Amino acid sequence: MKKLIIHSVALALLATSGVAAAEGRLLATGGATNVEGAAGGGLVPWAVISAYTEDDEVGGTVSISRAQVDDYRLDVTAASFSYRNRLEVSVASQIFNLENLGTELRQQVFGLKYRVAGDLIYGQLPQISAGVQYKRNTRYDLPDAVGSQRDSDWDAYIAASRVWLAGPFDRTWLANVTLRATRANQFGLLGFGGDLNDSRKLQVEAATGMFINRALAVGVEYRQKPDNLGFAEEEDAMSAFVAWFPSKNVALVGAFLDLGSIAGARNQTGYYLSLQASF
Amino acid sequence: MNRLLMNSFLLAALLMLPGQANARSDSLYQDLGGTAGIEQLVEDLLFNVADDRRIRHHFMDIDIGRLHEKLSEQICELAGGPCVYTGDDMVKSHTGMGVTRADFNALVEALQVAMDDNGVSVSAQNRLLALLAPMHHEIVGL
Numbered sequence: 001m002k003k004l005i006i007h008s009v010a011l012a013l014l015a016t017s018g019v020a021a022a023e024g025r026l027l028a029t030g031g032a033t034n035v036e037g038a039a040g041g042g043l044v045p046w047a048v049i050s051a052y053t054e055d056d057e058v059g060g061t062v063s064i065s066r067a068q069v070d071d072y073r074l075d076v077t078a079a080s081f082s083y084r085n086r087l088e089v090s091v092a093s094q095i096f097n098l099e100n101l102g103t104e105l106r107q108q109v110f111g112l113k114y115r116v117a118g119d120l121i122y123g124q125l126p127q128i129s130a131g132v133q134y135k136r137n138t139r140y141d142l143p144d145a146v147g148s149q150r151d152s153d154w155d156a157y158i159a160a161s162r163v164w165l166a167g168p169f170d171r172t173w174l175a176n177v178t179l180r181a182t183r184a185n186q187f188g189l190l191g192f193g194g195d196l197n198d199s200r201k202l203q204v205e206a207a208t209g210m211f212i213n214r215a216l217a218v219g220v221e222y223r224q225k226p227d228n229l230g231f232a233e234e235e236d237a238m239s240a241f242v243a244w245f246p247s248k249n250v251a252l253v254g255a256f257l258d259l260g261s262i263a264g265a266r267n268q269t270g271y272y273l274s275l276q277a278s279f
Numbered sequence: 280m281n282r283l284l285m286n287s288f289l290l291a292a293l294l295m296l297p298g299q300a301n302a303r304s305d306s307l308y309q310d311l312g313g314t315a316g317i318e319q320l321v322e323d324l325l326f327n328v329a330d331d332r333r334i335r336h337h338f339m340d341i342d343i344g345r346l347h348e349k350l351s352e353q354i355c356e357l358a359g360g361p362c363v364y365t366g367d368d369m370v371k372s373h374t375g376m377g378v379t380r381a382d383f384n385a386l387v388e389a390l391q392v393a394m395d396d397n398g399v400s401v402s403a404q405n406r407l408l409a410l411l412a413p414m415h416h417e418i419v420g421l
Contacts (some may be wrong), residue, residue: 023333024381026388041397054381085380164410172404213401214391 017080021279024054025085027214028245029120029163031252033063033276035187037078037092038110040159042067042255042272043223043239044094044205046176047129047161049092049115051278052248053081058083061278069259069270073097074189076274080111088113088131095201096189100265105189106138118160126162133157133193135188146231146263148191149198155182157205171210178205185228186262194228201226209243217243217261235260239272251276307410308360310403314351317358320390320397321351334385337376357410369417376421383419387411388400 031039033049038045042065051059060081067074078092090111097104111133118125136152137143143151157180167173181200183193193199203226209219220240227234241255255272262268311317318323325347329335338346349366356364366372387408 024379024384026384054384055379057381122412164409165412166402166405170405173407 006212022051022053022057022059022082023050024057024250026121027248028083028211028217028243028251029252030061030278032243032251032274033061033065033078033080035067035074035076035092035094036111036135037063037076037080038111038113038131038133039080039082039088039090040176040178041207041209041219041221041239041243042241042253042257042274043221043237044176044178044207045111045113045133045159046119046178046207047115047127047159048104048120049082049085049113049129050080050087053082053085056084059279061276063276065253065272065274067257067270067272068261069257069262069268071098071100071265071268072262073099076081084116093244093278094187094189099262103142104139105142108136108138109188110134110136115148120161121163121165126160128158128160131157131159136182137188137191140191141158143185143189143191146190147195147229148185149193151191153183153188153192155180155188157181157223167210169210170215170220171212172211173211174207174217176207179203180205183226183228186225186234190229190263195230197226197228209241215245217241217245219243232264233261241272249278251278284391304371304406305359305361307358307403307406308355311354311358311399311407312397314355314360314362315337316397318347318351319354320393320399321347321354323396324350324390328386331385331389334382337378337382339350354407358407369414370421373418374421378419378421382416 028049034040034045039048039050040046050061052254062079075095076092080088080090084089092109092243095104113129113131115129118127120127130146133155140151155192159178161176164173180203183200185191188278203224205223207221209217211217223237225234225236237259239255239257241253243253245251253274257270257272259268328338352362353364355362
């Protein structure tokens, strides 16, 4: 907790220091940071490219996030580099605390996302991006013991995002659909592949949100997950979020989380908090 | 349960597909404060632009009085008001200016601030922006 506070203060200082920022895009179009370090919502990587880069700008983000459910806690520290609203390179470090067992799992995620076509707001085509994530467990004793087949793996995804400036209720709406090929168990925290299934499956992830005003959005996310391990059922995840963008330097997300059953502990619900600084 | 959720997402996405704004009444014109409100809004917009180091260079050597008049007409007409836009089409008026995507967004932000300052509701702001956004390809990169 102390570490979290120090991080938060450091982030806040960075965010308010007025460092020359990429600012060529409209507020909130860089999204927040998802648990894997990609620009998006909390659960789902969206087609948006991180930060506010446009034309020839470069930028990036740093963020800290925490998901706390009944029996587990996930802490994520992440950073991204954003190039010309075209390419996003990200890295995330995840610590998953199994509070009842007094142990923790650790994973690193390295991400690449490339905007293939379209635009979030303008023109006929939604913004379409393709991404890969390389995930690596840096503590593998527990995943190995419950039937995981490997300690590192690739995910690949295609995402489409679109904003409607004046949607229902004359509010600005965003919708995102992401298709991911993965065999990660619990986001990869429990390794990759298992005794029940060891091939990548196509999973659907989606998000939709409404901007109450241009700095404040509410929405929901859904993430389908594979169920590869025989020792415990894995369920899909969902969240209901509030995202606040007080400036192009700061984004703050709070959410209600329902992660379903995790490693035999049922109905894991709780909260998600994420603070992002953009530059 | 999860299938239900997914279906809801798809339904929500489908519902949002049809046109962005179908207001052809004069309700937006009224919400912007009529001709006087729009002229004030455009005046504030141009002051914001003059303060914006990112885009003010585009407005240095032009007749600001004429721009104010044409832009006010254009917004008035778009909003369903009793005006006729008498200026050049967007492609002609922006050719050679080299407006970038970032410039376009900066202008949107200048307009957003002007609308805030004039007490324009979020709803009316969104409807106006939805009418202006389709001009993006007629303005940027020429």
